[in-house]
Amino acid sequence: MWLVLGSIATVQIGAAIAKHLFGLATPTGIVWLRLVSAAVVLLLWSRPRLRGRTGRDWLLVTGYAVSLAGMNWCIYQAFSRIPVGLAVTLEFLGPLTVALVTSRGVREVLWALLGGVGVVLLGFSPTSLSWAGVGFALLAGAGWAAYIVISPHLGRRWEGIGGLAVAHGFGALALAVPALLLNGIALANPTVIGLGLLVGLLSSVIPYSLELQALRTLPTRVFSVLMSLEPAFAALAAFLILGERLGVVDLVAMGCVVIASVGITRSATT
Secondary structure, three states, X not given: OXXXXXXXHHHHHHHHHHHHHHHOOOHHHHHHHHHHHHHHHHHHHHOOOOOOOOHHHHHHHHHHHHHHHHHHHHHHHHHOOOOHHHHHHHHOHHHHHHHHHOOOOHHHHHHHHHHHHHHHHHOOOOOOOOHHHHHHHHHHHHHHHHHHHHHHHHHHHOOOOHHHHHHHHHHHHHHHHHHXXXXXXXXXXXXXXXXXXXXXXXXXXXXXXXXXXXXXXXXXXXXXXXXXXXXXXXXXXXXXXXOOOOOHHHHHHHHHHHHHHHHHHHHHOO
């Protein structure tokens, strides 16, 4: 359990640090640094086999890379416009939808309605919300959903974490030109480089390592329920690192989404 909680904490601390860097570089530049650092570490760690791969292997890893890079780029765009906790809450509708679609029963629909109530409440939040930020968070959720759907297929065709490593490499290559054009000399700033690489370790390399270890001993059902706590951890990390405060309505809305996610996950895995 502590490995999963550690994974969630590092991801959200990395997200808060990334937003802190937006004054020095654009979200695109920070995402690119995250992907580059993660790709280097994961490729050296996994040393994936590239020869003899089929067209389907490369198609899957390309789709995985698009969902991974798109998810990260969209959520960082959301972070730059709305509070981190609210962005992650909206993003979480992606895996929530996947859990609902793959489940069977009335209870899951009721849990989904509770999640919908949470989203509606955000519309009445006193916190100033940017519609663009909301849209980017929802797009990030769609990318997360695609990431979840593709993952098992990729795992069956790429050994270990090879597919994940290659996907990070593809994502870094795809964003290289936009990142360099939008940021220019800003990406040569030692502070940006250092913290950007740290974000890659905190948001990709460390959490994946912890989750991999946790899944060896922790039941999938328990793992999935714990992952439902991500929005709450995101709000806490943003408060401690960025000083972002959420109102009562925001917290109630977030609670609805977290409870709905836990409920659907428990129903789908029992």
